[in-house]
Amino acid sequence: MAYKNTAEEWRRAIVELRRSASKFAGLGKEVDRLLKFSYDSLQNDTIRSCFLYCCLYPEYYGILKWDLIDCWIGEGFLGESDRFGAEDQGYDILDTLVRACLLEEVEDDEVKMHDVVRDMALWIACEIEKGERNFLVRAGAGLKEAPDVKGWENVRRLSLMQNDIKILSEVPTCPDLHTLFLASNNNLQRITDGFFKFMPSLKVLKMSHCGDLKVLKLPLGMSMLGSLELLDISQTSIGELPEELKLLVNLKCLNLRWATWLSKIPRQLISNSSRLHVLRMFATGCSHSEASEDSVLFGGGEVLIQELLGLKYLEVLELTLRSYHALQLFLSSNKLKRCIRSLLLDEVRGTKSIIDATAFADLNHLNELRIDSVAELEELKIDYTEIVRKRREPFVFGSLHRVTLGQCLKLKDLTFLVFAPNVKSLQLLNCRAMEEIISVGKFAEVPEVMGHISPFENLQRLHLFDLPRLKSIYWKPLPFTHLKEMRVHGCNQLKKLPLDSNSAKFVIRGEADWWNRLQWEDDATQIAFRSCFQPYP
Structure with missing residues (x-):
């Protein structure tokens, strides 16, 4: 109603x-x-x-x-x-x-579906x-074995999510099957060859969170999935993609997010997927130091960038780059910059001590930025005067929601975040030279910006782990209207939090001795936040 x-x-x-x-x-x-x-x-x-x-x-x-x-x-x-x-x-x-x-x-x-609503939906x-068995759902049923494949024949949508099935040994015949969910079967070890042979109408195949570490492989015969439009093998331990995936001529969405053990994607597999609209490769292959020469992942991303440039219909891109040259190639392509949603810079080689974050200002749809183990990185530089000169308002990273930095051992601040008002999640891990998150000193040349910024307006989660030199998050109290949780660990020099006593509505988790050393603006703020603190066990 x-x-x-x-x-x-x-x-x-x-x-x-x-x-x-x-x-x-x-x-x-x-x-x-x-x-x-x-x-x-x-x-x-x-x-x-x-x-x-x-x-x-x-x-x-x-x-x-x-x-x-x-x-x-x-x-x-x-x-x-x-x-x-x-x-x-x-x-x-x-x-x-x-x-x-x-x-x-x-x-x-x-979102989630209440069990009573779900029962009604299944009914x-x-x-x-249409008076037919449209669905076969055994999701979360604790199955050790797959249901008898004879019962799959007239089903249009089938889900075996969240079970304990180890082997899919039979070859089903499913002429009308459009969607198959095998996701979250964490013990799945083997899918028999030919398993997908008789699924000519399959459009959506989800296998995310499947398989024991380095055990699961994609079965032979996947080339028969001529109608497949979405293939999701994210967060699996699959080590390589087979050559026959090049024959999936209708594939429009390929999700490889957090397939960290994936070391081989055959060359031309991506470029041959000419109808690809969505490619998600965030944290793909991160558990391998180097891919083989016959893989599109070889070279830190340069080969991949060249293949991406040939995709006529690409609209959504999530990318992992491991070389400074690959980053420059990416930033030189207006097409790829229009598509990018998530970007991970992982153990970037050949990088300079400075990455010009101003170059990221053209990434209008960038939702997620992560930088891991870039050992030489000292600064994410922003040309503040250039931003103020070119734009009526300074918020140039309006779509950025999630920022994570880990083991950037020389980086001292993240002042560029003042231009990202919609960040919801900020995680800083083992950045041992980090002294400030937002540095007031960097605004000395553009004081006119100061009146326009109010960082972290939409921040929901702030996690600060192992930042031994961190002394300041921001130089004055902030309202933190939407903050739900702040976690602090190993930040012994952080003695002041930029907290407004009116925003004492979120949880602060940290060590008890750190909390006891905190200095407060006034007694009212300290009293307001005392009940918010939860010490680590």
């Missing part, structure tokens, strides 16, 4: 609810009748299909919004011709379902929609 505004709409809804209650005998409970009415009241079939799709996930499972939208697009639910239009439509649908209380918002980027999917 969230979108019903007039008294007449409410009157008609009550009449319809009373009339239709007798149709739901299979549900049995009054609450289920109300939920079914909520489902029927959704504005159109697209929203209903997107809602039912969510029951493929286990109950209370945290579903990443962008990941779910990837699947909706792969299934063909969202009708917009361009990626950004389809994503906007997807987020609008999620807002509708949350407002109708059919999904619950966990975080800004996650609708299996008993009402």
Whole structure:
């Protein structure tokens, strides 16, 4: 009823609810009748299909919004011709379902489905929609073995998420299967060759979080998946992609996020995927010091950049670079800069002591920035006068939400973050030379900027670990309106927190002796935050 505004709409809804209650005998409970009415009241079939799709996930499972939208697009639910239009439509649908209380918002980027709502969705999917077995869902059922493949034949969507299945040994025949979720089967060790041979209509295949370390391999016969549009093998231990993936001519979305053991992606596999719209390679191959010469990962990213430049339809890119030359190649391409959403600079070789962060100002869709183990990096430089001269307002990193830096042993500050007002998560790990997060001294030449900045306005999580020289986060108190958690460990020189007594609504976790050494602006602030502190055990 969230979108019903007039008294007449409410009157008609009550009449319809009373009339239709007798149709739901299979549900049995009054609450289920109300939920079914909520489902029927959704504005159109697209929203209903997107809602039912969510029951493929286990109950209370945290579903990443962008990941779910990837699947909706792969299934063909969202009708917009361009990626950004389809994503906007997807987020609008999620807002509708949350407002109708059919999904619950966990975080800004996650939703979940209550078990009662999920039971209702499964009932609708299996008993009402088109009178056929549209779904086969055994998600979170604790299965040790896969269900008998004879029962898969007429299924359009199948989920075996979050089970303890070790081997998929049979070859199923699934002519109508569109979506298959094998994700989060952490003990999966083997998928028999030919397993995907008789799935000609499969569009969405999710295998994320599958497999024991360095054990799982992709089976032979995946080239038969001629209709596949989305392949997700993120956060798996798979070591290499087979050459036959080059034959997946309809592949539009390839998710390799955090496939850290992936050392070999055959050359031309990426460039041959001519219809690729989305490529997610954040933290891909990070557990290997060097890829083989026949891999597109060889050379720190230079080969990969060359293959990416040939992708005509690429719209969304997540990238890991391991050389300064690869970074320069990337920044010289307007096409790739328009696509980039997440960027990881990992153990970058050949880097100078300074990276010009001003060059990142053109990355209008950059959502996530991570810099790991760049040993020589001393400064992320920002040309403040250039930014002020070229732009009416200084906030040039408006889309940046997550920033992580780890083991950058010479870096002293992150002052560029004053131009990133929408950062929600900031993690600094083992940056042993870090003295300030925001340095007031760097604004001496552009005092006109000072009146416009209020950093960390949207910050939700701040984690500071092993920063032995850190003395200052910011030079004056900040409201921290949205902060939920601050974690501090190994920051013994940090004796003042930039806290406003009116913002004492979040948790601060740290060592008790560090907390006892803190100096406060006034007694009121100290008293306000005393109840917020939780010492590490």
